Amino acid sequence: MLLPPGSRRSWTAADCLPTDxxxxxxxxxxxxxxxxxxxxxxxYKFEPQFLAMQSDGQPDLxxxxxxxxxxxxxxxELPKQLFAAWAGDARQAVYDDLAWLALENAVYEKxxxxxxxxxxxxxxxxxxxxxxxxxxxxxxxMEKNQLVYAIQSARWKTVLGQRLPxxxxxxxxxxxxxxCPGTMSGEEVAAAIRAAFQKYLRFDGTAHAKTxxxxxxGERWAPLLTKLFSTEMVRTDDLAIGRSAAVxxxxxxxxxxxxxxxxxxxxxxTEDRDYVERCFxxxxxxxxxxxxxxxxxxxGNHLGCHLWFTxxxxxxxxxVSADAQRLFQQAEEQAKRNRAAYVKNSDLYQxxxxxxxxxxRNCMLIHQQPDAVSARQGHLDSRRVxxxxxxxxxxxxxxxxxxxxxxxxxxxxLDGSASRLHCQExxxxxxxxxxxxxxxxxxPVRVSSFCSLRGYTxxxxxxxxxxxNGERKIFDYFAAGWNRDGLALRMAAELLNTAPADKHLLxxxxxxxxxxxxxxxxxxxxxxxxxxxxQVGVEDTADEVRxxxxxxxxxxxxxxxxxxxxxxxRAIYGQDLAPIRRMDQLSAAAxxxxxxEIRELSx
Amino acid sequence: MLDFLxxxxxxxxxxxGIQEYRNxxxxxxxxxxxxxxxxxxxxxxxxxxxxxAALLCGENLLLxxxxxxGKNVLAENLAQVFARPSWDVSFHVNMDAASLIGMDTxxxxxxTFRPGPVYLCAxxxxxxxxxxxxxxxNEALAVLHATLDFRRAIDVPGYDRVEVDPxxxxxxxxxxxxxxxxxxxEALTSRFAVIQMPAIDGDGxxxxxxxxxxxxxxxxxxxxxxxxxxxxxxxxxxxxxxxxLDLRGMLDALRLIRRGISAGTALDMxxxxxxxxxxxxxxxxxVIAARIPAKLDRSRxxxx
Numbered sequence: 034m035l036l037p038p039g040s041r042r043s044w045t046a047a048d049c050l051p052t053d054x055x056x057x058x059x060x061x062x063x064x065x066x067x068x069x070x071x072x073x074x075x076x077y078k079f080e081p082q083f084l085a086m087q088s089d090g091q092p093d094l095x096x097x098x099x100x101x102x103x104x105x106x107x108x109x110e111l112p113k114q115l116f117a118a119w120a121g122d123a124r125q126a127v128y129d130d131l132a133w134l135a136l137e138n139a140v141y142e143k144x145x146x147x148x149x150x151x152x153x154x155x156x157x158x159x160x161x162x163x164x165x166x167x168x169x170x171x172x173x174x175m176e177k178n179q180l181v182y183a184i185q186s187a188r189w190k191t192v193l194g195q196r197l198p199x200x201x202x203x204x205x206x207x208x209x210x211x212x213c214p215g216t217m218s219g220e221e222v223a224a225a226i227r228a229a230f231q232k233y234l235r236f237d238g239t240a241h242a243k244t245x246x247x248x249x250x251g252e253r254w255a256p257l258l259t260k261l262f263s264t265e266m267v268r269t270d271d272l273a274i275g276r277s278a279a280v281x282x283x284x285x286x287x288x289x290x291x292x293x294x295x296x297x298x299x300x301x302x303t304e305d306r307d308y309v310e311r312c313f314x315x316x317x318x319x320x321x322x323x324x325x326x327x328x329x330x331x332x333g334n335h336l337g338c339h340l341w342f343t344x345x346x347x348x349x350x351x352x353v354s355a356d357a358q359r360l361f362q363q364a365e366e367q368a369k370r371n372r373a374a375y376v377k378n379s380d381l382y383q384x385x386x387x388x389x390x391x392x393x394r395n396c397m398l399i400h401q402q403p404d405a406v407s408a409r410q411g412h413l414d415s416r417r418v419x420x421x422x423x424x425x426x427x428x429x430x431x432x433x434x435x436x437x438x439x440x441x442x443x444x445x446x447l448d449g450s451a452s453r454l455h456c457q458e459x460x461x462x463x464x465x466x467x468x469x470x471x472x473x474x475x476x477p478v479r480v481s482s483f484c485s486l487r488g489y490t491x492x493x494x495x496x497x498x499x500x501x502n503g504e505r506k507i508f509d510y511f512a513a514g515w516n517r518d519g520l521a522l523r524m525a526a527e528l529l530n531t532a533p534a535d536k537h538l539l540x541x542x543x544x545x546x547x548x549x550x551x552x553x554x555x556x557x558x559x560x561x562x563x564x565x566x567x568q569v570g571v572e573d574t575a576d577e578v579r580x581x582x583x584x585x586x587x588x589x590x591x592x593x594x595x596x597x598x599x600x601x602x603r604a605i606y607g608q609d610l611a612p613i614r615r616m617d618q619l620s621a622a623a624x625x626x627x628x629x630e631i632r633e634l635s636x
Numbered sequence: 637m638l639d640f641l642x643x644x645x646x647x648x649x650x651x652x653g654i655q656e657y658r659n660x661x662x663x664x665x666x667x668x669x670x671x672x673x674x675x676x677x678x679x680x681x682x683x684x685x686x687x688x689a690a691l692l693c694g695e696n697l698l699l700x701x702x703x704x705x706g707k708n709v710l711a712e713n714l715a716q717v718f719a720r721p722s723w724d725v726s727f728h729v730n731m732d733a734a735s736l737i738g739m740d741t742x743x744x745x746x747x748t749f750r751p752g753p754v755y756l757c758a759x760x761x762x763x764x765x766x767x768x769x770x771x772x773x774n775e776a777l778a779v780l781h782a783t784l785d786f787r788r789a790i791d792v793p794g795y796d797r798v799e800v801d802p803x804x805x806x807x808x809x810x811x812x813x814x815x816x817x818x819x820x821x822e823a824l825t826s827r828f829a830v831i832q833m834p835a836i837d838g839d840g841x842x843x844x845x846x847x848x849x850x851x852x853x854x855x856x857x858x859x860x861x862x863x864x865x866x867x868x869x870x871x872x873x874x875x876x877x878x879x880x881l882d883l884r885g886m887l888d889a890l891r892l893i894r895r896g897i898s899a900g901t902a903l904d905m906x907x908x909x910x911x912x913x914x915x916x917x918x919x920x921x922x923v924i925a926a927r928i929p930a931k932l933d934r935s936r937x938x939x940x
Contacts, residue, residue: 065918068875072866072923077873098926148862149855153929384915388877398729 059617061381066092073101082113083133088165095158098151099133102140107219112136115223119230122240130181132226134188135211139222142215159189184208207233302339305487309341311357313491315348316341330523334565334573336554338517340524341491345509364511367457371508374458375465382462385617389624390470396628397474408432441536442477442498443627446525448542449482449493450516452594460542461510463619468496468504470620471627477533480507483521484514488551492524498533517549517565518605522577522588529586537586538630540623544594545602547574575605589626591619637717640677646684653692658719661761661803670721670762674712677847679840683831687714690829696784696806698769698825701833704868704883707809708767710833715763720803722763723753731772733779737792749795754806758783758790761801769808774821780806784827836883838865849890851940856932860886863927867907870923879910880920893937900930 059067066084069092071077081104085096103112119128145151162185186198187208200208210229213222230236310316316323323340331338347361375382407417407428420426447453447464464480471478480496495510496503518541529537547570552562563569578588589609592602602610611622641651663671678684690697691714699707715722725736738752757764769777783790788800808828810820836844841861845852852860864886871881889906893899908920924930 061915065915065922068870068919069922069926071873071875072870072926075866075869077869077875094922094925148927149859150925150927150929153931154925380915380918384913387913 061378062086062090062092064381066097069094069097070101070104073098074105075101076104079104079109082116083129087161093158095151095154096133096137098154099137099140102144103136106140106143107136107222111219111223115226118227118238119236119240121242122236123242124234124236125240127178127181128230128234128236130178131184131207131211131230134184135213135222135226135229138188138211139213139215139217145215155192159192162186162189163193180204180207184211188212203233305489306339309339309486309489309491310348311354312360312486313341313493314343314345316343317494318342326527330520330527334553334569335517335520335523336556337488338520338551339489340520340527341489342494342524342528343491344494344497364509367511368509371458371461371510375462375508378462382466385620386466386470389466389620390473392624393470393474393476393627393631396631397476405431440534441538441630442479442532442534443471444525444529444532444537444539445478445480445623446521446539446541447480447482447495447510448516448518448544449484449510449512450514450548451484451512452516452544452546453512457510457512459617460512460619461508463617464495464507464510465504466620467623468507470624472504476627479528479532480504481525481528482510482512483516483524484512485517485520485549485551486514490517490520490524490549492521492528494528498531515549515551516547517551518543518547518570519573519577522574522581526581526584526586538627539581539586539588540626541588541590541606542619543590543592543602543605545571545574545590545592545598545605546594547571571601571604578605587630589630591622591626593619637713641684641717644679644681644684646681646688650685650688650692654688654717657692657803661720663719663721667721667760667762670723671719672712672715672722674709674716676706676709676844678706678710678713679836679843680706680834683710683833686831688717690831691718691805694802694805695829696808696827698808698810698820698828698830699833700810700830702811702835703878703881704864705833705835707811707833708765711763711765711767711807711809714807715765718763718805720763720805721760722765723757724765724767725753726767727769727771729771729773731776733776736776737779737790749792754780754783755790755792755798757806758798758800758804761803764804764806766806766808768810769824770810770820774824777821777824781823781827784824835868836864838862841865841883845887845890848887849894849938851938852890853937853939856928856937859927860890863924866923866927867920870919876916876919877911879912880907880916882907882910885910893932893934896934898930899928899932899937900924903928 063084063086066086067081070081070084071079079101081100083100085093085100087093115132116129119125122128141151141155183198183200183204184207187200187204188211190197207229210225210233213225217225227236227238231238318326323342327340330340345364407414408430409427410430410432414429414431417426417429421429445464445467447460453460468478468480477498478496479494479498481492481494483490483492485491491514495507500506522541525539529539547566549565549570551565553559553565553569555562565573581588587609588606589611590602590606592599592606592610592612593614594602599612602612609626611626613619613622638651638654641654687697687699687710697711697714699710701707712722734752736752736754738750738755740747741750742748743750751759754764756762782788783800784806788802789797790800791797806828838861841864842857845857845860849857864881864883867876867881870876871878885906886903887906889899889902892902892905897905903924904921908917908924911917911920
């Protein structure tokens, strides 16, 4: 006797995917699945509600074609309304699977004359259904629903031309009712499905959800439970490296007492400085040098703020507190997650990497002017000719060199504030792709992240210009704290002094929403202290971008954030803005900005 | 070829114009072998009429369009219709003026000028097909300015000035998106009449396959046409690169199938393997699988 069976294919509803999926994009397999859907329907703007994946995680070509064909034949609204009728119902999975079975038959018959290959795909799908029976574990069998399994078996046996399994008259009736012919219109198919569910499953047209259980916990239980279960993220001035509380993920949160925005005493400053050093690593600059920089940069709106440049290396002379130890462990865990996410989707990322490298190399090849280099033959260089008799140096000619150096550097500045918690893995992977492809093309690139904490704006260099194969360090990226964009830009300007070329391109990943807990101190013009956020933050950042541009630095931004912030992004970065909808478009967008730069540099 | 144009219902005035041109500029016998004999016909009445009219008016043509739009097919077809010898010049990044006009060489103990393809074309009144013209650097192309505009002359430093023969025309082809291409500068573009080549449509493809493979089953001919259009759409949506959007590759695959290779292997060789990245290959294979079963063979595809 069979154990309770259910749907063989695991249907992943895209609208039920974790929210970070929306932001960070699809995995390689999901991307392939969605491409199968698009191939069948031909509409590349269609965002499917469902994707068909096999139990081993591979996309199911035939059923993804069916999803695409349902969109092609019945449009977007009708299937949405149909599935919405039982959304949230306790038996939603059963209804979904059975409805797809009905839709499958209808669209198969409709499409077959136009696409004869569908017959072979359907046969292969049916064979795979029965072959996979032997590969399922006991647990997977337990998860299956017997009714769905029986109806599916009947369908795929029919497709293979084999004898039908033994069905009860009731199951047989349902199976026949769901074999919607291709002559039916979309409305007729939907009506037939509803009628079949009403007759055989007593579905009355409204979803009956399970009543959720609500429990309230007191102070003693809350800290423990928040560690165990996913919780909502609250941004604080205590550093916490963790994951967002997105659906389906184990989030974590660190409770905080209050936002610190008042002026601090000297003792407090030392404490904060130690805290920042313990959390982010030792400073790149000696205290004296850093003090000079603070004197230069922490003026105007940033009066009372502090700077911290670091590479994330721990301070050898500082005692490691338990707090710092835990934070380092969390950072390491995040780095591991970043690397694992890259490995998991390495096919997709490798493809993006190759494509970007090719585009940039091509652009360089086309637009660069040949450089004149000193050589032993060519045109005589009158400025160097003295070297031959005096130094015995016979390189006194100029030869044109096609393989010229790019003549500019790229700085990628990643927003590392807590607003990016939900897509840290994708940001790390995209940063890696960009840095690796630029390095492969010989363009010097530095990748840094910035965030603010307790009045300190921390700029963490993940990969520096000179570091060979340093791209892998980008996986050490993590998000935490606030973001004081204006001050971060001033810090980026400080770092640019060390870049190995005269021309610079600074690309920011931003949500155009500067927000810091450290207030703007009262000035002569404005006697009250103000929050560093909203319009004030935007104006300050825009001022800093203008200041950098006056110095000859090209500043561009890849924007990903709420639509409401688009005008802010435009106000800050003007035309040099590349908005993206998903984080997996970051490297491509930055790549386009770099290509524009190469074109403009070549005049 | 003129019969084909009549079939395509090209306007009578234009066909008469071609006939007059051919009578006015007969090709000498020694250059007859330079008149191309294209393997494929170009399908598209509007583009045919526009290009014939431009050439009859003495204009040079620039055919701009993405991959597989038939730019070179049309260029060759035009040379054949006008019965002119043609010179093909494939442009590349390191192209310089000397490779177009000609360069000095040593012959019989003397430095002499060895004419380049553009020079020869201008001298003999041929059709110069400047393939992928936007691959060359703009500095190299500046040498063509006087050849292409009202001056119609090539002045070779140190040698004679050559007047461009009145029968000579230049047809440039270019693709904006191709690897290695650049924007063409305004000065050069203004010397051409530009035709934006439309992507080949289903009907054109169907006719092409029908002509090239008369014994291909009609049902599957339609599927191959749809397969190409599916790949085109995927490419336009930037899900795959244009490497796999290869009409030549698809025709090659069909030839392989006719020789006895299975459809899966042949399409891998002709289309899928042109993308070297395994992820992209997966996407392309899915598109193919949704149209052409991998096990399909010669016996089911071809009637002969």
